[in-house]
Amino acid sequence: MAPANDQVYSSSIQTEGNTEKPTFRDGDKALDFLRTEAEVGEGEDIDEKKLVWKIDKMVVPLMFCCYLLQYLDKSLLNYAALPYGQISRLLRLCLGTVVACTAGCNSYGSLVATRFLLGMFESAISPSLILITSMWYKRDEQPKRVGLWYIGVGVASIIGALLSYGFQFYTGETFKSWQVLFLVVGLITVATGGVVIAFMPDNPMSARKLTHAERVAAVERLRENQTGVENKHFKPYQLLAAFKDPQTWLLAFITTAASIPNGAVGSFQSIIISGLGYSDKQTALMQIPGGVIAVASVLLATFSASKFNLRGGNIIIWSMIGGILGGSLLAFMPMSFYLGNILGPLTFRDEDAPNYTPTKITIVAVDSVAILATVVLLLYYRWMNKKRDNAMANVEHQRDVEFADLTDLENKEFRYKY
DSSP states (O other), rough: OOEEEEEEEEEEEEETTTTEEEEEEEEOHHHHHHHTTTTTTTOOOOOOOHHHHHHHHHHHHHHHHHHHHHHHHHHHHHHHHHSOOOOHHHHHHHHHHHHHGGOOOOHHHHHHHHHHHHHHTOOOOOOOOHHHHHHSSSSTTTTHHHHHHTTHHHHHHHHHHHHHHHHOOOOOOOSHHHHHHHHHHHHHHHHHHHHHHHOOSGGGGTTTTTOHHHHHHHHHHTTGSSSOOOOOOHHHHHHHHHOHHHHHHHHHHHHHHHHHHHIIIIHHHHHHHHHHHHHHHHHHHTHHHHHHHHHHHHHHHHHHHHTTTOHHHHHHHHHHHHHHHHHHHHHSSHHHHHTTTTTTTTTOOOOGGTTTTTHHHHHHHHHHHHHHHHHHHHHHHHHHHHHHHOOOOOOOOOTTGGOOOOTEEETTTOOOOO
């Protein structure tokens, strides 16, 4: 295959004996590692299953803790709303500090400021965890691992509900119960940040808990991903290509549409339940089933994606259908009168009272449109794969192209999973 872009690598050839190797410019960090270090310990047999299990124990628990605390930190205001009186490693510390500082808020302005900082530091957590997952696992292994750390959403809901219930029994005079809640969770987050900095390996090439042969094997097994492992060179043309890529906008639109119902209901579920007439303590405990359902749903979706080797498009559609059913119940069932009070100060308009039907119909609409956008994305992937299969039918594989830091548009050997 001819070089896709001369900004990324040149077509010059280095000859070592009878082996020809293309010289990639600004290639993946794994490429330099394999060329300089792969010979050391060569011949040592590595059991891939044992290696993957070792990697699982090393990185998955830390990613789970990060995401659990990230979601708990973000949704903590939901539990406090009850009227009972490396970059991403570094960001975990900042996030915990901001959460702890929320305990000192005494006005709307100070709360808005801390929530702004919380959102800013939190924004890189999920992308970082996705990148970490991709640098350790094959594509068919990734959905299951994403599920294992993403269940932090449901577990955080359960823990948050229990914390909310427990702190309602606090009767001290120095602090209010919600202040203690923020302080405790914030300090736990800071401590976790320190643990992640100390124990999360930067990449497979430098993992201290792996032998040298295991590091080589951990990198070699990722060739089939066609995505590389790590590259810190900023390339403006790749950023521009991302903005020109239709899948970027489709994915952004799908994520935004799916997040609207989640942001509305998920962040204010305590107010929803309380509005149905339950006491503060009952409201706290009744949020636990939602967390259990979230854990089960995430595991079912991600393990199914892994078992059937799906990238997730079909799973997204089925998940959205569940959201549409829930939104329809909100919009059209008589019980909607009570649920209509949940978001009055934010997204529900006063003129739509008492049922707020337009807003609830919006929840159904955005999930429906997100399904259509997902279908379009799946068709785009299918079309691109077929086009590349035809174009590459008689083209030989270029050695080490997997680690050349090519984008999915440049690397014609890359195939989309859907």
